[in-house]
Amino acid sequence: MYGMLLESVQHFVRKEYGDQMWLQGLEGSAFKNCVFSTHQVYPDHIMKDLAAAFAKHTGAEIDDFMRFFGRCFVRFFSHYGYDKLIRASGRFFRDFIHGIDNLHHQMRFSYPRMQSPSFYVESEDVFGAVLHYRSKRQGFTYYVIGQLVEIATVVYGLELEISIIQDIPDEKGTGCHIIYHLRFDNKPYKKVQQIRQEAKDLCPVSWIYLFRLFPFGVAFDNNMIIMEVGGKLKEIFQISDLVGKPMELFFLLHRPRVSFNWENVVTLQEVVVELECLTPDNSATKPSDRRCSISTRNLFLKGQMRYVEEWKGIVYLCVPLLSNIQEMKEVGLYLTDLCIHDRSREIVLAGWQHCARLENSYEKQEERSKRLEMNLKMWDEWKKKGDEMLYSMIPKPVAERLANGEDPINTCETFEEVSVLFSEVVDFSVLCSRITAREVVSYVNDVYILFDRIIDQYRVFKVETVGQVYLLVSGAPEKHRHHASHVAEAALDMMSHIFLLDKLYFGKKVMIRIGIHTGPVAAGIVGRKMLRYCLFGDTVNTAARMQTHGETGKIHISENTNHQLVQCGFITEPRGTINVKGKGLMKTYWLLKRDENCWR
Structure with a gap:
């Protein structure tokens, strides 16, 4: 995790509990360095160790402190302007929980090593929603609850109650999958349903026109069999007829981190979805024999899954996920392949114009980060040597009292x-x-x-x-x-x-x-x-x-x-x-x- 999360804990624990409590927590968590760097990555266990140490000193539950830490982070990140990003994510709290993944997607540019969790809404009504939380980390269930409650209270002025419906064990044992029940005033949901009902009276759209507008789109049925694809995808895969073939042969669900099946895809209609276009080895005859490893030469698509009742299938409306001309060249595309009505061309050209300057700036920041990391390591080594020398002259318990x-x-x-x-x-x-x-x-x-x-x-x-x-x-x-x-x-x-x-x-x-x-x-x-x-x-x-x-x-x-x-x-x-x-x-x-x- 990035140091900003630990900075928030340090700031508000010292503010609400005092410096002595913070020092006791550091001692109890066996973490010697009491200064955190915003963009430095720290082990995940530090947050949980701090919660356990504070709970031991106060007699409270560890989960209560993890919830408190989550609220601290929301209160703290306003110093960095991220509260404006949340306020701009939607008029209502339901808009925010539907778009959490998109917010994490945008923040990856500032925090490239961020291992962001995945959120998606399974169902909702006027009384709340069912929210799925997946992460590579374990032990942050109540931390997420604290964040959601604080955002609902401070940003949207709502009273939010959260209960855990199910804690699903991770297959690999390295992550978590939590299902929350969020209870709040969700009256805007009724208005959305009314708008969707009115939209059914519009004239249906033909496959031909839809995939002219979205040449990278793809449609598939409930058996995950391709129904139709856009013209540009046909050129990429160099296969004359993709219709009738399984989606798993040509696409890998990159984000959110869920299994690529019909049940999950139906629940992801309000979430930004990333698919990776795989380049199969045509010499292999079975899907299990095809080489579908992730590569920078593969094309990534970013868009939205929508269920079309008339077609009894899902249509994926998307655009290529490209940041500069070099990436466009690697996947074999040209500017004329990109649509005019979206901003794909502008993004690619802007990325090319600013790429050199950004790379230079990034290299300098990376060099400074390495120097800072090296200095921190040297500081820790010298502190360790100084402590060893001090403890050889003065007993450790006495030296700590003097410190x-x-x-x-x-x-x-x-x-x-x-x-x-x-x-x-x-x-x-x-x-x-x-x-x-x-x-x-x-x-x-x-x-x-x-x-x-x-x-x-x-x-x-x-x-x-x-x-x-x-x-x-x-x-x-x-x-x-x-x-x-x-x-x-x-x-x-x-x-x-x-x-x-x-x-x-x-x-x-x-x-x-x-x-x-x-x-x-x-x-x-x-x-x-x-x-x-x-x-x-x-x-x-x-x-x-x-x-x-x-x-x-x-x-x-x-x-x-x-x-x-x-x-x-x-x-x-x-x-x-x-x-x-x-x-x-x-x-x-x-x-x-x-x-x-x-x-x-």
């Missing part, structure tokens, strides 16, 4: 229990004296990359790195009760993988030292320019002491952490009671391994 304009100080909160991990490369000063500065930077970088890759598997957040010290937390800002298990899992993986890296650099073990403690903390954003998510409290200090009082190649944990891990099946070993600087005597443990049957 919504919340003051950083309001992000600070307390956590009753989290697990904090400190890790450090031991003898770092000695290491720096033995290798070059470039090698030191390269080594530390590889250590941090290794740890970053490991912790992505667990629900932990890297708070910061200072020199050779690496600080993790689990349970903040995302609260969960298995924080100690996640930190322990990460610590064991870090310890097992660092050996291979150290062996690669130095040929021997240069082990790390890890300490973990569990307890309460306060956490939040600090600073204005270089924002940082920091932890505060005695728990952080105790975790640092576990690391400094630990031993190389071991994971030192406090009694609080041990209590959590033992319950989850981790295997630990008592270290005993040690004197911890600033803490006094503490009972601590070594984390050895994880049981294969423990919680992961």
